[in-house]
Amino acid sequence: MVTKTVDSYHFDKLEETIAKLNEEDCTIIAGGTDVMVLHKSRRGVAPKIAGPVVFIDHLSELKQTYLAEGNLHIGACCTYGEMLEHSLIPSVFKKAIREVAAPAIRNRGTIGGNICNASPAGDMLPLLYIFNAKLVLRSFLGDRIVEIHDFIQGPRRIARQQNELLVEVILPDVVDEESTYLVFEKIANRQADAISKVSFAGLLQVKDGKVADARFAFGAVGPTMVRSLEIEKKLLAKGYPLRAEVLEEVVADFSSVINPIDDQRSTAYYRETVALKLLRYFLTSKELS
Ligand SMILES: Cc1cc2nc3c(=O)[nH]c(=O)nc-3n(C[C@H](O)[C@H](O)[C@H](O)COP(=O)(O)OP(=O)(O)OC[C@H]3O[C@@H](n4cnc5c(N)ncnc54)[C@H](O)[C@@H]3O)c2cc1C
CATH class of the missing domain: 3.30.465.10 (Uridine Diphospho-n-acetylenolpyruvylglucosamine Reductase; domain 3)
Structure with a gap:
């Protein structure tokens, strides 16, 4: 069997790498942990990458x-x-x-x-x-x-x-972690070495009993991360702890912007249920009350 080889580049300088990208369409390889999986072949056979590759992780x-x-x-x-x-x-x-x-x-x-x-x-x-x-x-x-x-x-x-x-x-504007409630939650089969079924990040600042900043984004419940500035804005200046009707409105609004799917890792129903529970848990944090 003839194995097709591809050109590979490993420049000492960033400028040389940039110049090569301008000349040729290369597959960029940093750590390669996604690229190699994406192009994997059967065991013992080199990954199939069509064109030239350029390595960058040493720069x-x-x-x-x-x-x-x-x-x-x-x-x-x-x-x-x-x-x-x-x-x-x-x-x-x-x-x-x-x-x-x-x-x-x-x-x-x-x-x-x-x-x-x-x-x-x-x-x-x-x-x-x-x-x-x-x-x-x-x-x-x-x-x-x-x-x-x-x-x-x-x-x-x-x-x-x-x-x-x-x-x-x-x-931008590095967040002060002392005065900000920051959360990251990953729901997967195990605590590590598992791909997320749902992931969540939230940021909440409360000043003088009122919401001064609220941001939240979910992974794996849509084609890209789901964040809604419009919904976040509704929380600004609301008294904290949030009134039940404010919380319910935000959760209902958010349920209409997520669009999870069934796949090998989870179901749309599970993803939606967990995402909305995570949002409630985040917005009713005891740490800020
Ligand atoms: C066993 C295993 C477990 C994993 N677990 C997780 C996990 O728990 N959570 C998670 O999020 N991911 C996970 N991953 C995925 C992967 O490790 C991450 O996405 C990682 O951050 C990819 O980085 P990399 O440098 O290896 O990317 P690469 O594979 O080198 O590149 C990924 C893509 O980005 C492009 N690229 C890379 N760097 C640049 C750049 N600077 N400019 C332009 N394009 C660029 C490449 O061309 C390619 O298209 C896992 C992968 C494996 C194999």
Whole structure:
């Protein structure tokens, strides 16, 4: 049997990588934990990737995490393992990371890969949505900044041009974790090493007995993360604890915007039931009362 080979590139510099992407349509490989599964062949046979591949996870420019003007910048090729160790990564992200896969995958998988894979069950995504993450896409023309909800368009569908590389994730206006109630919940068959049936991220700030900020996003209950600014807005300035009718209205509104499906991991009915229970649990948090 003849095995077809593909060209593979591994440049020392980010600029060379960007220049190659401008010349050729390459499959980008960061940790490869999604790419290799997507293109897997039968046991013992190399994965089938049609065109050339370019490796990026060794590029130091894509591994920096730093604060600038109050915003947290996370390099696209930071692995879960590296983020767990980094003092600037918010603890709620670390909680989510501890529930991603198992240590071997956490040492390969990257935040950029999770975003660009655009799975409805990607575990970083609900948090990135509520943190209003912005993505820096670099091409030979320069940088373009896109909001995460504009970038992710559907399962495995992203608004990336062929010559662009995701270089950085920006979390604007870093949230003060001391004064903010932040939650990440993942519902899966096991506590780790299992793909989410439903995932949830929530952020709530209460000042002088009133809701000052409320954000929540769900994974795996629609083709992309489900977040509704309109519903969140209805909670602003409401007294906390919420009155029963306010809570019921928000839950009812939210049930009309989610659109879960049956698949090998769960049923639409289970997903909807759990999602709405998570929302109630979050909005009636004892910690804030
Ligand atoms: C056993 C196993 C368990 C897993 N468990 C979980 C889990 O619990 N939760 C979860 O969310 N995921 C899980 N995953 C999925 C995967 O590990 C994550 O999505 C991971 O973050 C992908 O990162 P990566 O660097 O390996 O991506 P890659 O596989 O390298 O790339 C993924 C996609 O993104 C593109 N890409 C990567 N980086 C860039 C970039 N910088 N710019 C442009 N495009 C880019 C690639 O071309 C590809 O299309 C699991 C995977 C495996 C194999």
